Amino acid sequence: MRLIYPTSFRIIRVPCTGKVDVQHMLRALEKGADGVCVIGCMEGECLYKTGNFRARKRVEQVQRILQSIGADPGRARMYNLSSSDGPLFAKYAGEMDAQIRELGPNPMKKKKQSAA
Amino acid sequence: MIVADKKPVEEIIEYVKDCQKILVLGCNECVTVCEAGGKKEVGVLAATLRMYFSNQGTEDVQVDERTLERQCDHEYLEEIRDIADQYDAIVSIACGVGIQFTAEKYHSIPVYPGVNTCFLGVTEQRGLWTERCQACGQCILAYTGGICPVARCAKRLFNGPCGGSSKGKCEINKELDCAWQLIIDRLKAIDRMDLYEKLFNVKDWSTDRAGGPRKVEREDVQI
Numbered sequence: 026m027r028l029i030y031p032t033s034f035r036i037i038r039v040p041c042t043g044k045v046d047v048q049h050m051l052r053a054l055e056k057g058a059d060g061v062c063v064i065g066c067m068e069g070e071c072l073y074k075t076g077n078f079r080a081r082k083r084v085e086q087v088q089r090i091l092q093s094i095g096a097d098p099g100r101a102r103m104y105n106l107s108s109s110d111g112p113l114f115a116k117y118a119g120e121m122d123a124q125i126r127e128l129g130p131n132p133m134k135k136k137k138q139s140a141a
Numbered sequence: 142m143i144v145a146d147k148k149p150v151e152e153i154i155e156y157v158k159d160c161q162k163i164l165v166l167g168c169n170e171c172v173t174v175c176e177a178g179g180k181k182e183v184g185v186l187a188a189t190l191r192m193y194f195s196n197q198g199t200e201d202v203q204v205d206e207r208t209l210e211r212q213c214d215h216e217y218l219e220e221i222r223d224i225a226d227q228y229d230a231i232v233s234i235a236c237g238v239g240i241q242f243t244a245e246k247y248h249s250i251p252v253y254p255g256v257n258t259c260f261l262g263v264t265e266q267r268g269l270w271t272e273r274c275q276a277c278g279q280c281i282l283a284y285t286g287g288i289c290p291v292a293r294c295a296k297r298l299f300n301g302p303c304g305g306s307s308k309g310k311c312e313i314n315k316e317l318d319c320a321w322q323l324i325i326d327r328l329k330a331i332d333r334m335d336l337y338e339k340l341f342n343v344k345d346w347s348t349d350r351a352g353g354p355r356k357v358e359r360e361d362v363q364i
Contacts, residue, residue, distance in 0.1 A: 046181070047185050048181060048184045048185055048188070051184075051185060051188040051189065051192070052188060054192065055188050055191055055192055055195075090150065090185075090189050091192075093149070093150040093151055093154075093189075094150065094154070094189060094192055094193035094196055095193070095196050095197075096192065096196055132195055132196050132198075133192060133195040133196075
């Protein structure tokens, strides 16, 4: 399809979004990622039945944690799409990229760059 | 097991906001099972605190992680003897027992709670824990079909249900089972309704908290 999506995206493949834990998302943010986006299968179409619902709850948990420490909860987001829907993936990636650019760099990342 | 629940992050931040070096200390036992204070929760809380301090611009605050096998035994708590002194504060996410024992053992270091310790209970399903025992010190489960009226009846009644029992539910909450309904159902199932006919003597509450902090002393296992 040769679709274009932002180069800022780093894709980490997991067997199911149910594998993604709060710890993984926090670690990414702590290590300097400007945002974390979990993209799971359509709701009701999880091969493992509830993996994507679990992921959504965990993303919401991360959003609550971010809010409680004064960071923007929008840095963590969850999307659902079918694995064959490339154009939608590109659209969501663009959306996430635009939102994160609006929020600016992750404060943790800024600290590390200035320290280097 | 001892069931605990996570404290709001804001409350923990309030305890440690002026510290420079913090140790988040977890426990591998009960609080791991109830997902409030195990190794994973230590990781989440420590990352949260680190991110909080970074957001505040306090770059030099160090937050370390450690999870002990138990915090209610000398030998496991001794494992942090060589590092404990370097911290301004320890945030313990063990149960209240572990938090207190850590504070006793490391007398000069502030130890703060990272969880609210709730009760002795069971995992009914993932994410749902309910109370089963109040540690009254004199178990009567043999006579009540294995269901405790001290822990599960709102009035701690010993001789049958009160007038508030309706359709098997307690009057204080329509979702709460009437303990005496459960006891009667169970006694019927094991064909021991004769126990229900037997009147309980007045319970000796001196073994409960009414007698102050309690202890169990067994010379046979002492060294």
